[in-house]
Amino acid sequence: MSLVDVHNEWDPLEEVIIGSIEGARVPVPGTDLFTIDYADFGSMDRIPSGPVPQQVLEQTREDLEGLCQALTNLGVTVRRPQDTDHAATVATPDWQTDGHYNYCPRDVLLTIGNTVIETPMVLRSRFLEPFAYKNLLLEYFDSGARWLSAPKPRLTDDIYDVTREPGHRLLDIEPAFDAANILRFGTDILYLVSDSGNERGWKWLQSTLGDAYTVHPCRDLYASTHVDSTIVPLRPGLVLLNPERVNDTNMPDFLRGWDKVWCPELEDIGFVGERPYCSTWIGMNLLVLKPNLVVADDRQPELIRTLEKHGVDVLPQRLTHARSLGGSFHCVSLDVRRTGTLETYR
Structure with missing residues (x-):
């Protein structure tokens, strides 16, 4: 039976991949990085490239x-990516x-049903990031999962336009999107059209x-x-929304x-x-x-109280440098398997 089996964001979690901070760095300046993440710096040469500070690495x-231990204590199977050398050069002819x-x-990875998809990410520095999960992907494939890789985008300079308004800087030259642009609501899939998904x-x-x-393109x-x-499904029929971004329109x-x-x-929570x-x-x-239980930041008491008022319990954890990273x-998680079946929730 496929080890990959997930239909939404809330069914009871059975297996998850938790990320790693080892070797993390800000990539060298490029048109992609400047346009997508650092346009507000005004100049490409101001991008703070290089390894993340040692304190950030150690605390993270x-x-x-x-987090891994807390999930393991709840009976969730926790997997981790392999370490990779992020200082190594990644190159194409372009x-x-x-x-x-x-x-x-x-x-970098999208799980829907028994399918796992390597997505066509918008930053060049993440072009080969799926290699960190290769052994896991092979294991999932051998278990019966469907394993796909989206067409690799060329990511040439002409797909980025820093002069455009935010949300329109990733041009529609070829399919390009990060998996985190997507949320699963059973048969309904939300897709954010933005600077990280065209x-x-x-x-x-x-x-x-x-x-x-x-x-659904949003x-x-x-x-x-x-x-x-911006949008966080909590259980069928209940969703947490960002009041600065979501409105009736x-x-x-x-x-x-x-x-x-x-x-x-x-x-x-501050930043470095x-x-x-x-x-x-x-x-x-x-x-x-699972429905009515979430992992949330222990430094957000008002959010925790708000969730509890709606019958959602909180497992408090901390990622000290979430804003920095x-x-x-x-x-930092990818749900691989949840109990439950494919349903429509409209």
Whole structure:
């Protein structure tokens, strides 16, 4: 039986991949990195390339180990990526760069049903990131999982346009998207059209998944990267929403009938460096373990109280440098197997 079997974001979690901080670095400057992540710096040469600070590495390693132990204590099978040399050069005939990190498996792999997809990521530094999961992918394939890799994008300079408005800087030249642009609601799949996912990306995903699924392109929802600090499904019929980004105009139609929890103002957990890699909304980046139980940041008391008022219990954990690294509990995890079956929740 396939070890990969997951249909939504909330069924009881059985197996998960948790990322690694080993060797993490900010890649060398390039048109891609500047356009997608550092346009506000105004100049490419201001990108703070190089290894993440040792303090960040050490604390994050400890935090990730604590998360793994907490999940293991609940009976969840925890897997980890292999270490890779992110300082090594990655090159194609069109460009060369170095690597980034294996901190966020949610970005690079997409699991839907018994299928795992290597996504056509938008940053060159992450072009070969699936190699860190190769042994796991082989194991999943041997168990009966369907293993696909999206067409590798060329990622030439002409797919990026830093002069455009945020949300329109990744051009529609070829399919390109990160897996974290996607949320699973059974037969309904949400796809964020943004600077980390273009229109051809959702069209490719719809054609690949076929008629059993409807992939909903969500436009003008959140301009930057990834959707999991904007919309967080908690259980069937209940969703946590970012009040600065989601409104009646851009609300995905298939979610209009769901009960809505509006995320309260979040605590600023701080960051290391000139500026954070993400906003304070990373505090609503939750990992749902089962209906009515989530992993959340223990430094967000108002969010925890809000969730508990709606019958959602919290397993408090901490990723000290979530704002510095651009990812919290949903980002650093990839659910591989959950109990449950494919259903429609509209």
